[in-house]
Amino acid sequence: MKRYIKNMNMLSKDENEKLKGFKVCVVGCGGLGGYIIEMLGRLGIGHITAVDGDVFDQTNLNRQILSNDESLGQSKALTAQRRMELVNPLIELIPITERITKENAEAILYGHDLIIDAVDKIDTRFLLQNSASKLEIPIVHGAIAGWYGQVSTIFPGDNTLDKIYPIKDGDGLENEFGNPSFTPALIASIQVSESLKVLLHRGETLRNKLLYIDLLENDYIVMELME
Amino acid sequence: MGIEVRLFSNLREDKRKKVFFEFEEGINVFRIIRILNVKEEDVEILLINGRYGEIDIELNDGDTISIFPPIGGN
Numbered sequence: 001m002k003r004y005i006k007n008m009n010m011l012s013k014d015e016n017e018k019l020k021g022f023k024v025c026v027v028g029c030g031g032l033g034g035y036i037i038e039m040l041g042r043l044g045i046g047h048i049t050a051v052d053g054d055v056f057d058q059t060n061l062n063r064q065i066l067s068n069d070e071s072l073g074q075s076k077a078l079t080a081q082r083r084m085e086l087v088n089p090l091i092e093l094i095p096i097t098e099r100i101t102k103e104n105a106e107a108i109l110y111g112h113d114l115i116i117d118a119v120d121k122i123d124t125r126f127l128l129q130n131s132a133s134k135l136e137i138p139i140v141h142g143a144i145a146g147w148y149g150q151v152s153t154i155f156p157g158d159n160t161l162d163k164i165y166p167i168k169d170g171d172g173l174e175n176e177f178g179n180p181s182f183t184p185a186l187i188a189s190i191q192v193s194e195s196l197k198v199l200l201h202r203g204e205t206l207r208n209k210l211l212y213i214d215l216l217e218n219d220y221i222v223m224e225l226m227e
Numbered sequence: 228m229g230i231e232v233r234l235f236s237n238l239r240e241d242k243r244k245k246v247f248f249e250f251e252e253g254i255n256v257f258r259i260i261r262i263l264n265v266k267e268e269d270v271e272i273l274l275i276n277g278r279y280g281e282i283d284i285e286l287n288d289g290d291t292i293s294i295f296p297p298i299g300g301n
Binding site for chain 1: 239244270272300
């Protein structure tokens, strides 16, 4: 299919074919999630669930690719669905217009091959880790703050977030630094690349590792998190 | 004993990536961050000689500690 011809060669024909069968749940359709959904859809990941209970507001316009003057006040998850209809109508995008909670997490996440953590609260990230572990689904974690970002790939039972966030209900630097336009795009790209490798069992992933990026000082550090 | 301290992102107030300090024998990271005025909640990841470490482990002469603050936004 011509649409995917530039995906070829870096992936085999079989791998390209497989993509349409995968189900990926993207939790959060904001700074990270908007870019992630766009890239998953253009790659040809066949089934995407987009979860977000929020609507767009003006503070999202500096970085969230799904936000613009017309989408202000509209559901982020439904906007993702409309965007995917334009970008790649072959993709089934299921919007969930609810905030993920203890009560609904397992029902929302059930049946997916992979979960992508694109949320904005540290305690919600732990909720994803716990639910995904029970459901035996891997997670690709990403977070940003100002010039800084991080990515890790978490398999069921790894509990990597326990090492990344010793304070489970704490706040990150984003409260101090905000989030610009370029950091989410960078971290989202790495999350999608990790996701593709996990789905296809290719390459080396960031399992039990954390990639920590400081764009201000150009530090790109992969740290081992195994004790 | 000599300890190399590497602070990352906003913890690096004086812009230096690596700082060498002389500390007394038996010091741990918890006491070092107090001396350096780094709040415990600002320590997201702690590496000792490049490996994941705990804040209360006793350090040895020549050790390197790296401290990364928390990132949680989207």
